[in-house]
Amino acid sequence: MIERRPNLGARTPFHACACGLPGAHASSTQPTLTFSTIRGTILPMLEHGRRMLLWIAGVALMTSALAACASTSVRLDRGPREYVAADYLPVLKKWTRTGQLLTLSEFDDLLTVTATFESYDFRWAYVVRYAQDYRLTVDQRRRLLDSTLAEAEDHHQFYVALYGTNWRWTDLNKPESGWLVRLIDDVGSETAPEEIVAIRKPGAIERTYFPYTSPWRRVYRIRFPVTTSEGQPTISKGARWFGLRFAGAQGNQELHWDIEQDE
DSSP states (O other), X not given: OOOOOOOTTSXXXXXXXXXXXXTXXXXXXXXXXXXXXXXXXXXXHHXXXXXXXXXXXXXXXXXXXXXXHTOOOBOOOOSOOOXXXXXXXXXXXXXXXXXXXXXXXTTEEEEEEEEEEOOHHHHHHHHHHHHHHTTOOHHHHHHHHHHHHHHHHHEEEEEEEEEOSSTGGGOTTSTTOSOEEEEEETTSOEEOOSEEEEOSSOOHHHHHHSTTOOTTSEEEEEEEESBOTTSOBSSOTTOSEEEEEEEETTEEEEEEEEBOOOO
């Protein structure tokens, strides 16, 4: 008896069906890829993945909100400080805030902003660190400290690094910018910038002293007047917090610095 061996090169019914050959029939025990299969399995998987991303984004937003609530309060008083160079990073953290504006429906990062308020207190710590890094003499350090603290008397200045999915809209100096920036407080004060200076190519100083600076963020120094044209302070003496508001057609994001209250 001659044993008949199967032709291993021949197409199986599944191959024929998959290729759309006429007259081919799939075996009842083998799966067939149909639109119903895609709709019943793949689409629910994609929807589940989308919901997971939205859930993660929601958790991130709540975490950011809790972190903002737990931010260290600050004092705006003047006077000598006794900082050493090692104090700079903790002082930087105390005066820095970050906010993020997301759209959960499209999972789009509309705006991420990190800002440091270059206050009297911050400037003192900055000069101490800078003087050590660059090995300034005592006289050079004194002159730098005097000029830097004098600037704090003239305006409120913020170092700002921001990112958005639409790069053009994050250019704060262009008419088509997607965002308007204002200095605000809880009393109702709202002040427009007197100057927005773009730092086109952040160098070693910006990358070192403001580590959140990156090639993917636009960087600015934004200055506001200390008093209004009527002579009123732009940060009210009775304010419990002050901050920056970034507002536009896509939404708004606020960064707050809570002011430590005297008991």
